[in-house]
Every structure is written in structure tokens, then in C-alpha cells.
Amino acid sequence: MVIGILGGGASGMAAALAAAENPGVQVILMERQARVGRKLAATGNGRCNLTNLHAGESGYHGEDPAFARFALSEFDPEKTLNWFSSLGLFTVAEGSGRVYPYSDQANSVVDVLRFALEKENITLKLGFEAEKVKKTGTGFRVESKEETVECDKLIIACGGLAGTKLGGTMSGYKFLRGLGHKCTKLRPTLVQLKSSWNGTAGLKGVRCNCRAAVYRDGRLHSESTGELQFTEYGISGPVVFEISRDVCSEKGDWICRLDFLPDIEETALLAELQRRKTTNLPASELLTGILHNRLGRVLSQSAGISQSRMVSELSVFELRQAVQAVKNFEIGLTEPMGMDSAQVTAGGIVTKEFDDKTMESRITPGLYACGEVLDIDGDCGGYNLQWAWSSGRLAGLHAGGLL
Numbered sequence: 001m002v003i004g005i006l007g008g009g010a011s012g013m014a015a016a017l018a019a020a021e022n023p024g025v026q027v028i029l030m031e032r033q034a035r036v037g038r039k040l041a042a043t044g045n046g047r048c049n050l051t052n053l054h055a056g057e058s059g060y061h062g063e064d065p066a067f068a069r070f071a072l073s074e075f076d077p078e079k080t081l082n083w084f085s086s087l088g089l090f091t092v093a094e095g096s097g098r099v100y101p102y103s104d105q106a107n108s109v110v111d112v113l114r115f116a117l118e119k120e121n122i123t124l125k126l127g128f129e130a131e132k133v134k135k136t137g138t139g140f141r142v143e144s145k146e147e148t149v150e151c152d153k154l155i156i157a158c159g160g161l162a163g164t165k166l167g168g169t170m171s172g173y174k175f176l177r178g179l180g181h182k183c184t185k186l187r188p189t190l191v192q193l194k195s196s197w198n199g200t201a202g203l204k205g206v207r208c209n210c211r212a213a214v215y216r217d218g219r220l221h222s223e224s225t226g227e228l229q230f231t232e233y234g235i236s237g238p239v240v241f242e243i244s245r246d247v248c249s250e251k252g253d254w255i256c257r258l259d260f261l262p263d264i265e266e267t268a269l270l271a272e273l274q275r276r277k278t279t280n281l282p283a284s285e286l287l288t289g290i291l292h293n294r295l296g297r298v299l300s301q302s303a304g305i306s307q308s309r310m311v312s313e314l315s316v317f318e319l320r321q322a323v324q325a326v327k328n329f330e331i332g333l334t335e336p337m338g339m340d341s342a343q344v345t346a347g348g349i350v351t352k353e354f355d356d357k358t359m360e361s362r363i364t365p366g367l368y369a370c371g372e373v374l375d376i377d378g379d380c381g382g383y384n385l386q387w388a389w390s391s392g393r394l395a396g397l398h399a400g401g402l403l
Contacts, residue, residue: 001024001025001026001152001153001401002025002026002027002028002139002150002151002152002153003019003025003026003027003028003151003152003153003154003155003396003399003400004028004030004140004142004149004151004153004154004155005019005027005028005029005030005154005155005157005396006030006130006133006142006154006155006156006157006158006171006172006175007030007031007156007157007158007159007172007371008029008030008031008033008035008036008037008124008126009036009037009039009040009157009158009159009167009371009388010037010040010371010385010388010389010392011157011159011370011371011372011387011388011389011391011392011395012029012031012036012155012157012158012370012371012392013029013036013037013113013117013392014370014388014389014392014393014396015155015157015368015370015392015393015395015396015399016029016117016122016396017113017116017117017122017393017396018392018393018394018395018396018397018400018402019155019396019397019399019400019402020119020121020122020396020400021397021400021402022400022401022402023121025121025400025401026121026123027121027122027123027400028123028125028149028151029117029122029123029124029125030125030128030130030142030144030149031124031125031126031127031128032127032128032129032130032167032169032171033126033127033167034126034127035114035126036110036113036114036117036124036126037109037110037113037114038166038167039159039163039166039167039168040106040109040110040385041106041107041109041110042106042163042166043106043343043385044100044106046105046106047100047101047104047105047106048100048101048105048106048108048109048110048385049098049099049100049381049382049385050080050084050091050099050100050101050109050382050385050386050389051077051080051081051099051382051385051386051389052077052096052097052098052099052381052382052383052386053077053093053097053099054077054097055072055076055077055097055378055382055383055386056072057069057072059378059379059383060072060376060377060378060379060383060387061245061346061376061377061378062346062347062348062351062374062375062376062377063184063350063351063352063375064351064352064375065376066356067351067352067354067356067374067376068356068376068387068390068391069356070356070357070394071356071359071387071390071391071393071394072386072387072390074390074393074394075389075390075393075394076390077099077386080386080389080390081099083389083393084109084112087112087113087115087116088112088115089101089102089108089109089112090102090103096381097381097382098381098382099382125149128144128146128147128149129144129145130142130143130144130171130175131143131144131145133154133175133178133179135179135364135367136150138152139151139152139153139154139366140152140153140154140366140367142154152366153366153367153368153399154366154367154368155359155368155369155370155395155396155399156172156175156176156367156368156369156370156373157172157369157370157371157373157392157395158171158172158175158373159172159371159372159373160172160186160344160345160348160371160372160373161173161186161339161345162188162189162190162191162339162342162343162344162345162372163339163340163342163343164339164340165340168339168340168345172349172369172373173186173348173349173373176349176369176373179361179363179364179367180361180363180364181349181350181353181361181363181369182349182350182353183347183348183349183350183375184347184348184349184350184375185347186339186345186346186347186348187246187249187336187345187346187347188244188336188337188338188339188341188342188344188345188346189244189245189246189342189343189344189345189346189377190241190242190244190245190342190343190344190380190384191241191244191336191337191338191341191342191343192231192233192234192235192236192240192241192244192336192337192341193234193235193236193240193244193247193248193256193333193335193336193337194233194234194333194334194335194336194337195233195234195235195256195331195332195333195334196331196332196333196334197331197332199298199302199331200230200231200232200233200234200235200331201232201233202294202298203230203294203295203298204230204231204232205229205230206229206230206292206294206295207227207228207229207230207237207292208227208228208260208291208292208295209225209226209227209228209260209262210225210226210228210239210258210259210260210261210262211223211224211225211239211258211259211262212224212225212226212228212235212239212240212243212256212257212258212259213243213256213257213259214243214247214254214255214256214257214333215254215255215256215257216250216252216253216254217252217253218253221243221246221247221254222242222243222245222247223243224239224242224243225239225262226238226239226242227239228240228258230295233337234331234333234334235256235331238380238381241343241380242379242380242381243256244336245346245377246346247333247336248333248334248335248336253332254332254333254334255330255331255332255333256330256331256333257328257329257330258328258329258330258331259326259327259328259329260291260295260299260326260327260329261290261291261326261327266323266324266327269290269323269326269327270319270320270323272290273286273311273319273322273323274316274319276311277311277312277314277319278312279311279312280310280312281310281311281312282307282308282309282310282311283300283305283306283307283308283309283310283311283313283314284297284300284307284308285311286300286305286311286314286322287299287300287322287326290326291326299322299325299326299329300322300325302325302329303318303321303322303324303325304318304321305318305321305322343380343384344372344377344378344384345372345377346377347375347377348372348373348374348375348376348377349369349373349374349375350375351374351375351376354368354369354374358394358395358398358403359391359394359395359398360395360398360399368395368398368399369395370388370391370392370394370395371387371388371391371392372384372387372388374391376391
């Protein structure tokens with residue numbers, strides 16, 4: 001039996017290795033780029049947050065998040081880490097549950113997978129740009145300009161549209177639609193946000209820990225605490241990725257409220273600023289030692305405090321205004337950055353058309369799909385790669401006749 005797999009990313013490699021556990025199966029892994037795992041090598045700023053110890057159904061989204069439950073329970077983070085250990089990867093977990101390679105290099109993850117693919121019953125076809133996928137009387141035919149691959153079963157693991165510069169593609173959606181499946185609207189998620197506030201450019205590169213809460217027409221949309229980074233166009237960083245899903249997807253007044261000292265009460269901050277009235281500090285240094293200098297100056301200015309004055313001259317009212325700027329700073333949001341900048345695609349192929357226990361199509365027998373091409377996306381912090389490993393392995397085991 002020959003199993004074809006389209007896509008040499010995380011889910012495709014997991015599927016290939018799972019199917020190849022059956023020595024009677026021949027696996028043909030087709031990847032359009034010059035090497036497997038290119039997008040994987042860039043994840044987590046090159047560190048590769050390969051899973052999260054807390055990854056479970058509640059961390060996933062889509063029209064039917066429960067679709068992910070079985071795959072995640074069959075191949076959970078603990079089993080995933082044991083699998084990677086068997087491949088020779090050392091890992092380390094952070095207090096947040098995020099897991100990284102011990103080397104802190106994403107290439108370590110890619111390399112152990114690449115070495116594992118060197119099996120007699122796995123054929124790797126790199127630079128294979130599939131143009132057509134057809135159902136035949138006995139299986140499937142995958143055609144590129146250069147060659148044609150015939151297989152008994154086919155797993156679509158092409159990934160999503162996000163990160164187009166690193167390999168994001170519409171191919172998987174196109175092929176699955178051609179085989180009778182439907183696709184939801186695609187949106188960028190885990191993505192930077194653009195702001196209407198013109199002060200972000202002056203803070204470009206500044207990083208800080210904060211609580212970020214997004215509101216639409218005064219109602220809370222999402223919130224999280226973590227590292228934020230200012231950019232020329234708006235805000236970025238892990239905390240922004242965590243709150244970015246479907247921001248500005250509907251009309252309304254979208255704002256982000258930032259608390260730059262989430263662990264400090266307003267009364268405690270006010271007491272410290274009042275103590276500073278006894279110093280000879282200029283007002284421009286009011287928040288020095290508390291926040292990044294550039295950020296502190298911007299916030300004190302936004303509170304209406306003249307930078308040429310002395311802290312000793314400031315009234316209690318002005319100090320309270322400074323506290324509010326630090327603890328409740330609001331910036332308008334206009335739109336997310338596009339798919340080029342997004343880490344993950346929200347939306348995808350409709351999951352009700354697949355069997356969640358096997359990842360096989362309910363429409364076309366012998367056809368499977370896994371990973372980001374399906375309408376499942378996870379929270380920031382290793383959830384999306386866990387879905388790739390879990391769904392890819394489940395598809396591979398069933399296609400390979402091992403379950």
C-alpha cells in the first residue's frame with residue numbers, strides 16, 4: 001500500500017512517521033519547498049515552542065473545537081514529549097507550560113524529524129509543487145509539472161495560508177475543495193495589531209510586561225498578560241498574539257486597554273509618585289526606574305504633565321493622572337496585520353466533513369486531512385504545534401492501517 005502525504009511541515013512529518021511504523025506501507029512525502037519544516041524552523045522567533053503542557057480542548061477554536069478532543073487525548077503533550085525524546089530531542093518546560101528544545105534552537109526540532117524520516121519505506125520528494133489532485137478508481141493521483149505520484153491513500157497536510165513568506169499556501173484548501181469539501185472564511189490569528197494611535201512609532205522597539213484587554217464598543221473581547229512590543233504601526237509580542245483572534249473582524253469601536261504595571265495597585269504607585277515629590281527630579285523622569293524611559297516619558301506627557309516642570313511642583317491630581325496613564329492606557333485598534341505576518345490561520349476546511357477519530361474524509365474514502373488546513377486553531381504558546389503533532393499522527397496511523 002502506498003500512502004501519499006502532501007506537505008512536509010509539522011503535521012505532514014508526524015503523519016509520515018506514524019504511517020511508516022507499518023513496515024508494509026510505502027510513504028511518499030511531497031514538499032513543495034527545498035527542505036521540510038521551513039515554517040517550523042522559524043516558529044517561536046527561532047526557538048520553536050513545540051507544545052504546551054496544558055494543551056487541551058479548551059485552548060482551541062473553530063466552528064467545532066470539540067473536533068480536536070479525540071486527537072489531543074490520543075496523543076497528548078506527555079506522549080508528544082516522549083515521542084520527541086525517542087527521536088533524540090532534549091526539551092525544557094517553562095513555568096507557563098511552554099516547551100522548547102533544550103538547545104533553544106528550532107532547527108533541533110526540524111533536524112530530529114528530518115533524520116527520523118530517513119527510513120526505507122519513506123520517500124521524500126522535495127521541490128514537488130503539486131498542481132492537481134484527482135480521485136482515481138484505485139486511489140489518488142497527484143500531479144506536478146515534472147512527475148505524477150499514484151497512491152492508495154492521500155493525506156493533505158499542506159498547512160494554512162498564514163506566513164506566506166515561509167510557505168503559507170492555499171494549496172490544501174484548493175485540493176480539498178476540489179475533492180468535495182467546503183472551507184470557512186480564512187482570517188489571520190496570532191498576529192500583530194495596527195493602531196490608530198500615532199505614538200507607537202516613537203516607541204518602536206520598546207518591550208514591556210503588561211496586561212492587555214481588547215474591547216469592542218465597550219465590551220470585553222479578550223485579555224491576557226505578558227510581553228508587549230511597540231512597532232511602527234501598532235503593537236506586537238506574545239500578549240498581543242494571545243488576544244488577536246478576530247480583533248477588528250466586525251465593525252465597531254475597537255480599543256486596547258494597557259496596564260503597564262499589572263502586579264502593582266494604583267494606590268501603591270500613587271504613594272511612590274508622591275514620595276518622589278521630595279526629590280529634585282524633572283517631570284520627564286517621573287516614571288524613571290518604574291518603566292522603560294521612553295515609555296515613561298510618553299505616558300507622563302499623555303497625562304498632560306509638562307516635561308519642563310519639576311516633580312516637586314506636580315499636584316496630587318496630576319500624579320493621579322499619571323497613575324491612570326500607567327494603569328489604564330487606551331489605544332485605538334484599526335486592523336490586524338495580514339496573512340504574511342500571521343503565525344496561524346483561523347478558519348479552514350469544515351471539520352464536520354471528517355471523522356474526528358480517524359481524520360478521514362466522510363465524503364471521499366481514503367482521503368485524510370490534518371493540521372492547520374482544517375478549521376481548528378489554538379491559543380498562543382505551543383497549542384497549534386500540538387494540534388499538528390496530534391492530528392498528523394492520528395491521520396498517519398489510520399491511513400497506515402495501524403489503528
